[in-house]
Amino acid sequence: MAGELAESITERDEFIVTKGKNKKQLKCDTDSSAGCVSQRACVYCGARVVLNPITDAIHLVHGPIGCATYTWDIRGSLSSGAELYRNSFSTDLKEQDIIFGGAKKLAAAIDGLVEKYQAKLVFVYSTCIVGVIGDDLEAICSAASRRHNIEVIPVESSGFIGNKSAGYRAAGDALLRLIKPSESAVFKKNNSINYLGDFNLAGEAWIIHNYLQQMGVELNVTFTGDSHYTALKSAPKAKLNIIQCAGSMLYLAGKMEELYQIPYIQISFLGIEDTAASLRNIAAALGEESMILKAEELIAKETARVEDIIKGYRTKLEGKKAAIFVGGGFKAISLIKQFREIGIDVVMIGTQTGRKEEYEIMNELVDDGTVILDDANPAELEKFMMEKGANLLVGGVKERPLAYKLGIAFIDHNHDRKHPLSGFEGAVNFAEEVYSTVCSPVWKSLTALGMESGVTNHG
């Protein structure tokens, strides 16, 4: 039923291009259009994604209850220590607080929580209405900070000031306040690095930590997977920053270079190709001969271990077509390469918050005819997946039911997944997950019922 397909919304035209067809620049990194059923979340969401994995902090949402309810322990960041970050604290603003202001309540909430949990670090997230009712977060937090002699850091994450990317920035600013220079920071260790943009989903940061250790590289602190107050404070000690999730961390890395003279390189541990290249790049950047050798050893050993397994999946998946719609650009780029490793072509690709440079790389990597789109809505996803004959979609929770209703396989690439996708083991998991959904027998049952379908017991 072609008539059912999306009637295009004109203000969305500029956000969609087809490679090889039109020369126009893709528009991105701007506000969502009203009524377009954007899949994006808000500034607060972005800030929370980045800061939430800090395990021993009190994460207090200053606002009405919903914002806190919808974000309670929904992410799969693991901890090797404190569990405080898995609570959802909210000032639960009510009507009278909106009228008279929520300052008093906030101060009392901080006092109560600090007393109960003895934390050294509190993040106070601002939500939309706080931006409007005008509570002076800065003043309340610094007063509380003096009262308790701990760090109470406001996060300027009012939802309406932009989209998720603005939240990454707000989180970056909060982190910068936390790691402000201390005397001990001057001394830099030669083999020590910070790892930015891994939230230790399903233990991913631990996997990378193990690799680095085998190479003789010391992981100083991860931003922010399984991190804690003291470790984050020591961030200036590192010799090098490596960035995985660029969307969320590029800003912070730039600032750290400026303030603490820590250079950074972008890496990706998604897929065998990128993982191997990243390990080499890290060793090269640190420049020690022994590390370079050890990196090669590790790559050879691990590649040998997983190569055949992945080849096995490849023979079963060769020629299938994938559609991608994920949060950030870095992930999308890595996915194109990862799909190539298992013989799958990408026919549609988009992100919620990708940047211009990232879209340019995507454009280079994909084949002619591939649809590239920013901030897509369900109607567009449906239209292009059907048009391009996609066999599977990579996306988040909201996209999953749509794929399934269309009879299309689905890969969860979101923050609440329970299996790691990083490194060599992640590459195997990824191939296995693709296989488990694309080659599932359930698709064979999706036939029609009735005599016209011709299925009876006697053939």
Add this chain to the structure above:
Amino acid sequence: MAEKNKENVSFRNVNENPCNMCMPMGGILALKGIEQSMVIVHGSQGCSTYMRRHIAEHFNEPVDVGSSSLNEKGTIYGGEKNLRQALDNIRKVYHPALIGIVTTCLAETIGEDIERITGQYLIDKEMEEFPIVTASTPGYGGSHFEGYFFTLKRILMQLTEAAEKNNKINIIIPNISPADIREIKRMLALMEIEYVLYPDFSDTLDRPFAKPYTKMSNGGTKIADIRSMGGAVATIQMGITIEDGISPGKYLEEQFGIPLYNIAIPMGVESTDVFINTIAEITGKKVPESMKQERGRLLDGMIDSHKYNFQGRSVIFGEPEMVYGVTKICVENGVFPAVVATGSQIGRFNQLVTAAVADCPEQSKILIETDFSHILAASKEGKVNIGIGPSDGRYLTEKGDIPLVRLGFPIHDRVGGQRLLSVGYTGTMMLLDRITNTLLENKYKSYRSSMYEKFYQQG
């Protein structure tokens, strides 16, 4: 609002792990039960995305909900332009027969007059006949539970007319599962009565797989039927805990003189009897033999399980109406409701639950407007050994070792929330079996070792 029993309300400056969602969430759910309807959430993008995500996870269905995507400008100068654009775009892509608009904290705080905006919009577009219904649902004004009923009332206020008398009974249902709604329809069919069931999301939020996919799903209460609810013989509303101010049934009674039977969800023998007997009383119909058999089977099963159930000490939490229904089942079967809790702040709940547990051998703890940290503390104190409520209760399992029977909304960490059947005689039996079996499983899991530890003496 309600006659609050101060003792039972957990007054506090901070909510630690919320047990409720916010008002517009309830509005969306209610509107999803209207035929060919679309919802726009007037506010910033994040709220709507979070709510969609929550609903999609529970129902495993695509949940397209528009947002007016208020940005900084809209927040300062008013959101009229955004809302109008949202209306344009939603109409263009989805061709809905009705659009519902609910508001968020932000829209309410900046004082948006959605009725005026939409009225003007319809005039400008020369489509005054088109039904747009509005409900002002600030998140800080109440929980999703109140938002649900209030939105139902608002729809009636804007659509229902003083219609000619008809033979139908209005059946107003709370937030129960699609399977529950289907069961109620089956019972109504058995009783051979004519009715308007409102709202009805049994198809819209639990769609069969079918090709081709359509953006708008079939099913839902017909708009014409809603208009004619003003001519019904009577209203049966499963909303015994709600206040008159948000009661759709009360509105119909006051406005059109339709007698209201405000009853509990038919859960347990007594409440289901009330439902069936009310229908019989209104229509003069006889209760069919097959219904009596269903009831007899439930009684038989209750006897079979009563000794096991006697060992249960439950914590029941979630939306007031559902919690009350479950409390009745527990009391009828000798499962002691040690803690009865809701995050909502509403009406007759306290009074009703107090009456329901009056004959229990011990005093139950009733918590209203509470959070999970209070529920956990009370459960430990009350030596609870089984929890009944939505998925967020997994916190009680993790921190308090309390096994959980998942029920209600949302269920996001297991599949099948939309298929859980727990109303009527048959549904009650299914829920009771789940409760009993959870108790048994937990007992058998450890009884060998616990008996050994308790009694065995060496030598």
